[in-house]
Amino acid sequence: MKIFRLLRSTDGTELVEFAVVLPVMLTVFLGVLEFGQAYHIKAAVETAAMDGARAAALRSCVVCGAIPGNIPLTPNQIATDVVAPVLRANHLDPAFVVPGTCAGVVSSVPPVICVTQSSDPGQPDRVSFIYPYGFSVPLGSFRLQIKATGESFTD
Numbered sequence: 001m002k003i004f005r006l007l008r009s010t011d012g013t014e015l016v017e018f019a020v021v022l023p024v025m026l027t028v029f030l031g032v033l034e035f036g037q038a039y040h041i042k043a044a045v046e047t048a049a050m051d052g053a054r055a056a057a058l059r060s061c062v063v064c065g066a067i068p069g070n071i072p073l074t075p076n077q078i079a080t081d082v083v084a085p086v087l088r089a090n091h092l093d094p095a096f097v098v099p100g101t102c103a104g105v106v107s108s109v110p111p112v113i114c115v116t117q118s119s120d121p122g123q124p125d126r127v128s129f130i131y132p133y134g135f136s137v138p139l140g141s142f143r144l145q146i147k148a149t150g151e152s153f154t155d
Contacts, residue, residue, distance in 0.1 A: 034135040038144060044090035045131045045148040048083045052127035053150030055082040056117050075115035078127060079107035087111065092131065100130040100147060124151035 055078050073081075084094040097111035104116030104126065116126040128149040135142055 038133055038135065038146070040090070041092065041131065041133050042146050042148075044087065044092060045129075045146050046150070047090075048086035049127050049129065049148035049150030050152070051086055051150070052078050052083045052113065052115070053125055053152040056115055056125035056127055057152035072117055075105045075107040075113065076109050078115055079111050079113050080109055083113055083127065083129075084111050087131075097129045097131055100128060102128070121153065124153050126151050 094111035099114040102114035113129040133144045
């Protein structure tokens with residue numbers, strides 16, 4: 001009789017339910033945090049690419065010193081003076097940037113980006129690169145290649 005009464009007892013069921021639910025809830029919570037961080041990095045990388053494309057579309061070089069004329073920024077200037085500060089402002093390391101597949105000119109200084117400058121006003125100037133991002137949740141680790149391409153047309 002004591003055994004049947006002991007088996008029907010509900011003492012301690014809350015603790016068992018908590019032990020079962022806690023790992024699942026913790027995994028969901030950490031997953032939401034990690035995906036939120038990935039979304040923030042994607043937005044920062046896209047902003048850097050758009051700012052770089054806008055700088056590539058401008059046909060006057062304000063950082064070239066006393067050189068007059070309608071001179072576009074070089075890919076290295078776009079990388080160091082436009083893209084890198086945006087990445088640093090978002091606490092991202094510009095050294096991790098890779099150009100990906102490139103149809104234009106690749107900058108030789110970090111961040112290594114692909115710049116396609118068009119002389120035709122109907123074609124956009126493009127800045128593209130990839131920023132790798134890795135994160136771990138209790139069920140495994142993942143690696144994302146966050147691709148960003150910015151396009152801007154010359155006025």
